[in-house]
Amino acid sequence: MHRIEANVLIPGRGDPIDDGCVLLDGATITYAGPRAGAPPSEGAEHHQVPVVMPGLWDCHVHLFGIASANLADVLRLQPAVGGARAVKDLEAALNAGFTSVREMGGLGIYLAQVVDEGTVQGPAIYAAGALLSQTGGHGDIHAAPVQWVEDYGARGGCLHLCDGVPECLRGVRRQLRLGARLIKVCGTGGVLSEIGLPTHQQFSDAELQAMVGEAARAERIVAAHCHGKPGIEASVRAGVGTIEHGTHLDEPTAQLMNDHGAILVPTHTITARVLDHGPRLGVPDYALEKMDVIIGLQKRATQIAMAAGVTIALGTDVLSSGPDTVCPWGIHGAELGYLVQSGMTPLQAIEAGTANGPLTLGPQGPKSGQLLQGYDADVIAVAENPVDDITVLAEPAKVTKVWRAGRLVKGAP
Ligand SMILES: [Zn+2]
Numbered sequence: 001m002h003r004i005e006a007n008v009l010i011p012g013r014g015d016p017i018d019d020g021c022v023l024l025d026g027a028t029i030t031y032a033g034p035r036a037g038a039p040p041s042e043g044a045e046h047h048q049v050p051v052v053m054p055g056l057w058d059c060h061v062h063l064f065g066i067a068s069a070n071l072a073d074v075l076r077l078q079p080a081v082g083g084a085r086a087v088k089d090l091e092a093a094l095n096a097g098f099t100s101v102r103e104m105g106g107l108g109i110y111l112a113q114v115v116d117e118g119t120v121q122g123p124a125i126y127a128a129g130a131l132l133s134q135t136g137g138h139g140d141i142h143a144a145p146v147q148w149v150e151d152y153g154a155r156g157g158c159l160h161l162c163d164g165v166p167e168c169l170r171g172v173r174r175q176l177r178l179g180a181r182l183i184k185v186c187g188t189g190g191v192l193s194e195i196g197l198p199t200h201q202q203f204s205d206a207e208l209q210a211m212v213g214e215a216a217r218a219e220r221i222v223a224a225h226c227h228g229k230p231g232i233e234a235s236v237r238a239g240v241g242t243i244e245h246g247t248h249l250d251e252p253t254a255q256l257m258n259d260h261g262a263i264l265v266p267t268h269t270i271t272a273r274v275l276d277h278g279p280r281l282g283v284p285d286y287a288l289e290k291m292d293v294i295i296g297l298q299k300r301a302t303q304i305a306m307a308a309g310v311t312i313a314l315g316t317d318v319l320s321s322g323p324d325t326v327c328p329w330g331i332h333g334a335e336l337g338y339l340v341q342s343g344m345t346p347l348q349a350i351e352a353g354t355a356n357g358p359l360t361l362g363p364q365g366p367k368s369g370q371l372l373q374g375y376d377a378d379v380i381a382v383a384e385n386p387v388d389d390i391t392v393l394a395e396p397a398k399v400t401k402v403w404r405a406g407r408l409v410k411g412a413p
Pocket of ligand 1: 060061062104317
C-alpha cells in the first residue's frame with residue numbers, strides 16, 4: 001500500500017487540488033482527493049511529493065525494434081534482436097512517466113504478454129498487432145519484392161497487406177487471433193513510405209467498412225492512419241474510432257469527426273524529429289520532402305479540431321530504439337509542449353495525455369488516466385507543477401517517481 005501526499009494533485013480531468021492525497025492498494029487507486037478527507041492508511045509506504053498526477057498515455061507508438069530511420073529494415077530484423085531493443089524502449093517510456101501506450105503496429109502484441117506476466121517492466125501495452133495496408137499502401141515496403149512483405153506478414157511480422165473485402169476481414173481476424181486490442185489501418189498514403197502521397201485515400205469505402213464492422217463485432221475500434229481529407233472522410237464515415245495524424249483536417253472534416261464521435265491523435269513529435277534530425281540520421285529524401293509539407297499543416301489541424309470540439313488524445317509516433325535515433329522511445333513528453341504550442345492550455349494538454357487516452361480504445365478502454373477511486377494505480381510524481389510550465393513533463397529527470405500497477409518502479413527511497 002502506498003500513501004502519496006502532494007502539494008498539488010492533478011486529477012487528469014478537472015481542476016488541480018491543493019494538498020492532495022492518493023492511496024494505492026495493490027493495482028488500484030483506493031482514494032484520490034484532498035488530504036483532509038483521506039482515510040487512515042496504517043502501514044502504508046509514505047511519500048511526500050510536490051505534484052502527483054496520473055501516469056501518462058502515449059496513444060501512438062511503435063515497437064519496431066529498429067535503430068535506423070528506414071522502415072524497410074523491419075524485413076531483415078531478427079525478431080529476438082527487435083524484442084531485446086523493445087525491452088529497453090519500454091524502460092525509457094516508464095522513466096519518462098508514460099505508464100500506458102497504444103501500440104499502433106509492431107512488436108507490442110508480443111511484448112504485452114511479457115509485461116503483463118511481470119517478466120519485463122514496462123507501460124501497459126494496448127497493441128494493434130500488424131498495420132493493415134493495401135498492396136502498395138503506406139504499410140507496404142515498396143522497394144522490396146511484394147512476396148517478401150506478404151511472407152513477413154504471414155509469419156507474424158508487423159505489416160499485413162490485404163486487398164478486397166475477404167482479405168481485409170482475414171487481416172482483422174489475424175490480429176484478433178493474436179490478441180489485438182484495436183485494429184490499425186492505413187487510410188491514406190504516408191510520409192515514411194516511398195510510393196504514394198499522404199493526400200491519397202487508401203482502402204476503398206467497402207474495405208474500410210468491412211474492417212470496422214469486423215472489429216466492432218469483437219468490441220474493438222479501428223484506428224486509421226490518415227493525412228489527406230478523402231481518407232479522413234472515408235474512414236470517419238466507415239466508423240473508425242480514431243484518426244491518426246489528421247494533417248489536412250479542415251472545418252467540415254472536423255465537424256464530420258465530431259458528428260461521428262471520432263477522436264484525433266495528432267503526432268507533432270515525429271514531424272519535428274524527422275525535420276530536425278532526419279537528414280543527419282539518414283531519413284530518405286522522399287520522406288523529408290513530404291514532411292516539409294506536413295509540418296505547416298499539423299498545428300493548424302490541431303487548432304481546427306479544438307475549435308470544433310473534437311476530442312484529442314496525445315500521440316507521438318515514436319518508432320525507433322536508442323537515444324540518438326530518428327524518433328526514439330523516451331521523448332514522449334515533448335508532445336505536451338507541441339499541444340500547448342498548438343493552442344491548448346497546459347491542463348488541456350495533460351487531459352489529452354491522461355484522461356483521454358483510454359477513450360482511444362473504445363470498449364477496450366481501461367479505467368486509467370485519472371486519479372479516481374477504482375482506477376489503475378498508474379501514477380507519477382513530478383518535481384515542478386506542469387500547469388505552470390508544461391515542458392517539465394518533457395524532462396524524464398523531473399518525473400521523480402513512477403508507480404505502475406501499484407508498484408514503485410522509479411524513485412524508490
Ligand atoms: Zn505511426
